[in-house]
Amino acid sequence: MTPLxxxxxxxxxxxxxxxxxxxxxxxxxxxxxxxxxxxxxDSVFHLSDFAVGLVAKIMCYAMCALAMDLIWGYTGILSLxxxxxxxxxxYAMGMYLMRxxxxxxxxxxxxxxxxxxxxxxxxxxxxxxxxxxxxxxxxVVAVPGLVALVFGxxxxxxxxxxxxxxxxxxxxxxxxxxxxxxxxTGFGGNNGFTDFKRLAGITIATPGMRMFLFVLTAAFLxxxxxxxxxxxxxxxxxxxxxxxxxxxRVMFSGYSPLGYKLAIWTLSAMVCGVAGALYVxxxxxxxxxxxxxxxxxEIAVWAAVGGRATLIGPIIGAFLVNGAKSWLTVTYPxxxxxxxxxxxxxxxxxxxxxxxxxxxxxxxxxxxxx
Numbered sequence: 001m002t003p004l005x006x007x008x009x010x011x012x013x014x015x016x017x018x019x020x021x022x023x024x025x026x027x028x029x030x031x032x033x034x035x036x037x038x039x040x041x042d043s044v045f046h047l048s049d050f051a052v053g054l055v056a057k058i059m060c061y062a063m064c065a066l067a068m069d070l071i072w073g074y075t076g077i078l079s080l081x082x083x084x085x086x087x088x089x090x091y092a093m094g095m096y097l098m099r100x101x102x103x104x105x106x107x108x109x110x111x112x113x114x115x116x117x118x119x120x121x122x123x124x125x126x127x128x129x130x131x132x133x134x135x136x137x138x139x140v141v142a143v144p145g146l147v148a149l150v151f152g153x154x155x156x157x158x159x160x161x162x163x164x165x166x167x168x169x170x171x172x173x174x175x176x177x178x179x180x181x182x183x184x185t186g187f188g189g190n191n192g193f194t195d196f197k198r199l200a201g202i203t204i205a206t207p208g209m210r211m212f213l214f215v216l217t218a219a220f221l222x223x224x225x226x227x228x229x230x231x232x233x234x235x236x237x238x239x240x241x242x243x244x245x246x247x248x249r250v251m252f253s254g255y256s257p258l259g260y261k262l263a264i265w266t267l268s269a270m271v272c273g274v275a276g277a278l279y280v281x282x283x284x285x286x287x288x289x290x291x292x293x294x295x296x297x298e299i300a301v302w303a304a305v306g307g308r309a310t311l312i313g314p315i316i317g318a319f320l321v322n323g324a325k326s327w328l329t330v331t332y333p334x335x336x337x338x339x340x341x342x343x344x345x346x347x348x349x350x351x352x353x354x355x356x357x358x359x360x361x362x363x364x365x366x367x368x369x370x
Contacts, residue, residue, distance in 0.1 A: 012230045021222065028218035033211050049210060056214045056282050058322045059221045063275035065302040065314035066224055067268035072300065073308030074232055075264055076244030077161070081169030082272050083296035084176050085144035089273030090286040091180075092139040094193035095130040097281060101197040113195075114188050124186040133200055140277040141270045148269030152262045161247075170293050177291035192287025199281050210282070217278045221315070224271055228311050231264075240264055241309075301344045307354025316355055 013021060032047065039046045047055070064086055071077045098112040111120060129135035151172060155165060183189040202209055231237050242250050243257045250257055280286045289295075298321070306317025321343070328336045351358055 012226070012233050017229075021226065025219075025222050028222070029215050033215060036207075036211060049207065052210055052214050053282055054326060056210075056217045057279060058319055059217045060275040060279040060282075061299075061302065061322055062315040062318040063221055063224055063278075064272050064299045065306065065318040066221075066228055066311065067271040067275075068299050068303040069308060069311055069314040070228055070231070070240075070264055070271075071268045072303060073310070073314075074237065074244060075240045075261060076247075077261065077265065078163075078166045078300065079169045079265075079268075080166045080293065080296050080300065081171075081173035082268070082299050083293075084173040084291050085148060085269040085272035086276040086279070086295075086299075087176075087180075087286070087288075087290040088144045088147065089140045089276030090280040090290060091187060091193070091276075092136055092143055092273070093277040093280045094196075094286040095127060096133060096136040097196040097199065098188075098193050099127075099131045100199070100201075101195065112188075112193075114191070115186070118183065120186075127186065137277075140273050144269040144273035144276075145266050148266045149262065152265040156258050156261050156265075170296065173291050173296055174293055177288045180288040180291065188287070190287065192285060192289075193280075194285040194287075196281060196284055204281050204284075213278065213282050217282070220274060220278065224274075225311060225315070232311065236260070236263075298340070301340065303354075305343060305347050305354055307356030310354070310356045313354050313356035320355065 036047055036052075041048075064082060068079065068082060071079060099110075101112075111123060115123070123130075129139060151169075155168065160168065179185060180187045180192075181190055187193075196204055198204060199209065204210070204213075232240070239250065239255055239260050242255075243260060247257050276286075276290070302317040302321050303314040304317070305321055306315065307313025321340070324339070325336060328339060347354060353360070
């Protein structure tokens with residue numbers, strides 16, 4: 001068998017790509033906050049608090065879709081459990097926010113209100129670091145990463161792949177959801193965490209804080225996109241694509257797929273954890289429902305609709321699907337799930353490369369006609 005030859009890595013971004021990335025950075029992190037500050041509220045250029053929160057929420061989802069593209073689009077690993085990592089990051093941030101409102105709550109206690117209501121006398125051991133923001137930021141990344149590392153090590157070492165791996169990830173997510181539903185675990189049970197008041201001593205409900213979180217979310221999304229572009233353009237990314245296309249040949253060529261798959265799997269979980277941590281203070285609630293299998297399936301739908309192995313495609317898919325969801329759940333709520341299912345089936349059958357693939361085909365047709 002001929003040895004596997006990896007192509008020369010491409011630049012991270014072309015000149016046009018850098019221009020678009022910088023324009024998006026300037027728009028989301030500079031122009032939007034300035035316009036919201038200067039223009040009157042009745043202006044078409046002014047984003048309402050609802051619009052700011054909605055766009056920020058979808059940007060959090062877009063990070064999850066980007067993480068999904070790294071493992072599914074570029075490595076060929078379909079996960080149906082990434083909602084778990086998103087929720088773990090959200091719970092880590094939610095625990096800190098609950099500690100922040102403890103002294104301001106109805107019971108005037110250092111314990112969160114729900115623990116006082118349940119007559120708990122002290123914090124559980126896993127709440128030990130929840131009072132510190134730096135420790136919380138560490139846990140937001142470390143907890144999803146550690147869970148993914150342990151699970152991925154045993155799964156990949158056992159060479160579990162394909163549909164079997166997808167089913168196991170969904171089972172893991174469902175088991176975690178049932179665990180978090182239990183009141184005795186100290187995660188708020190069915191209600192989860194809500195009614196957040198302050199973040200780092202600053203009131204969350206103020207327009208300034210909401211805009212700060214919006215800008216922070218946009219910066220992380222653009223930063224993760226740039227990191228993903230760098231990864232897939234490097235030798236590491238080329239090996240990932242080789243594993244996706246011919247894992248056996250990669251092994252015979254002297255590469256160990258275990259380390260590469262475990263690294264990208266853990267990184268994608270960390271990205272989802274950061275997305276969950278940014279999501280919670282802006283939405284104002286986190287509960288075990290975020291771990292439901294349907295939520296993890298939706299992440300895969302976003303990646304498929306936008307276009308796998310494109311990076312920008314899953315981001316576009318997250319905005320398209322969630323924008324449609326926001327409209328349909330208000331206008332035709334009873335048809336939303338049917339629409340989502342039909343969309344996924346239609347894309348799988350007729351647009352295997354998603355929206356981005358369709359655009360590329362149309363561009364090629366235009367060039368051919370010219």
